[in-house]
Every structure is written in structure tokens, then in C-alpha cells.
Amino acid sequence: MEHFSLVCQSRVLHVKVALSPIRSLKFLSFQRGFLRRLLDLKMAVNVADLSLPQLEGLKGQLDQETEFLTSSISQLKVVQTKYVEAKECVNVLNKENEGKELLVPLTSSMYVPGVLNDVEHVLVDIGTGYYVEKNVEESKDFFKRKIDFLTKQIEKIQPALQEKHAMKQAVVEVMNMKIQQLHAAQNPQSSTAKA
Numbered sequence: 001m002e003h004f005s006l007v008c009q010s011r012v013l014h015v016k017v018a019l020s021p022i023r024s025l026k027f028l029s030f031q032r033g034f035l036r037r038l039l040d041l042k043m044a045v046n047v048a049d050l051s052l053p054q055l056e057g058l059k060g061q062l063d064q065e066t067e068f069l070t071s072s073i074s075q076l077k078v079v080q081t082k083y084v085e086a087k088e089c090v091n092v093l094n095k096e097n098e099g100k101e102l103l104v105p106l107t108s109s110m111y112v113p114g115v116l117n118d119v120e121h122v123l124v125d126i127g128t129g130y131y132v133e134k135n136v137e138e139s140k141d142f143f144k145r146k147i148d149f150l151t152k153q154i155e156k157i158q159p160a161l162q163e164k165h166a167m168k169q170a171v172v173e174v175m176n177m178k179i180q181q182l183h184a185a186q187n188p189q190s191s192t193a194k195a
Contacts, residue, residue, distance in 0.1 A: 047174045052182075055175045062168040069161040073154055080150040087143035093119040093136050 050058070098119045103111035122139050123131040134142065 047171060048177075050174070052175065052178050055171055055178070059168060059171045059175065062164055062171060066161060066164045066168060069157055069164060073157050073161065076150050076154050076157070080147055080154070083143050083146045083150070087140060087147070090122060090136055090139050090143065093122065095119060 047055070047058075093116075097116055100116050102114055102116055104114040105111050119136070121133055121135055124134050124139050124142055126132050126142075
């Protein structure tokens with residue numbers, strides 16, 4: 001992970017960029033040249049000193065990073081919800097429900113009738129198609145650990161996402177300021193040309 005700082009209107013924004021060989025192939029010429037030199041020099045850069053194309057490239061990279069982080073949080077929340085639902089299903093296993101009829105899912109849309117014989121043990125999918133037989137308390141503990149782990153991962157990603165949003169907002173503000181300056185510089189020229 002490479003680090004550099006951007007200085008914008010007396011705010012220092014720290015940027016962390018992971019450069020993989022595959023991703024480096026996708027870099028725009030701005031990112032390959034300018035950003036790479038920044039990372040190599042590990043220096044602070046005043047965002048207001050960047051040109052409009054450089055700001056657009058930086059904004060594009062920040063857009064990609066915020067999209068990736070947002071997608072990651074969404075995926076983690078989906079998995080977390082599945083673990084919460086699994087934990088709730090295990091809570092239904094008690095002596096009162098033993099011997100009751102139920103529908104057993106074979107696929108997401110096909111169910112077969114069955115009878116609940118063992119309310120003390122369950123098969124838990126621990127990943128990549130491996131199942132482990134656990135008693136009800138062990139399975140509840142397993143699901144709780146997974147839920148807690150996913151919660152911590154989401155909490156780690158959220159500050160990074162907020163930081164990326166703040167950096168993107170700062171870049172957009174500087175871009176708007178530069179565009180306004182560009183229009184202001186062009187308007188006097190066009191009015192003197194008419195006279």
C-alpha cells in the first residue's frame with residue numbers, strides 16, 4: 001500500500017493506493033505518469049496546483065475506489081444477514097419441535113417433506129462446500145463469531161469510504177473552482193473581441 005498526501009484549502013487528505021500489476025495496466029496516462037511519480041516521491045501535493053485533466057483523473061480513481069468500497073460493504077452486509085438468519089433458524093431447534101414435519105430445501109426452489117428428528121445437532125457449512133456437525137450451542141457460537149467478524153470488517157471499511165468521499169468532494173470543489181476561473185478568463189476575452 002502506497003501513501004501520499006494531498007493538500008486542499010488547508011486540509012491534508014491522505015491517500016492510500018494499492019498498485020497491483022493488473023490494475024496498473026488500467027491506469028490512465030495521468031495515473032501512470034503523474035500519480036506514479038507522486039507515489040515514488042511520497043510528497044504532499046496541493047490539489048489546487050493540479051491541472052484540470054489531472055484532477056479529473058484523480059476524481060475518476062476516487063470514484064472507482066468509493067464504488068469498490070461501497071460494493072464491499074454491501075457484500076459483507078449480505079453475508080452478515082445470512083449468518084443472522086442462520087443463527088435465528090438454530091434458535092428454533094428445541095425439544096418442543098422434535099418430531100414435527102417440515103420442508104427440507106434441496107435447491108432454492110425445491111423442497112421435500114421431512115421430519116425433525118435431531119434437535120441437538122446441526123450441519124454447519126464452514127465454507128467451500130465443507131460441513132461440520134455441531135451441537136446447537138456450538139453452532140450459535142460459530143454464527144456469533146462470524147457476525148462479529150463481519151461487523152468489524154464493515155466498521156474498518158466505513159471510515160475509509162468516508163475518507164474517499166471527503167477527498168472526492170475536495171477534488172470536485174477544486175475542479176469547479178478551476179472551471180469557474182477558466183470561464184471567467186474566457187468571458188473578458190470574448191467581450192473585448194465583440195467591441
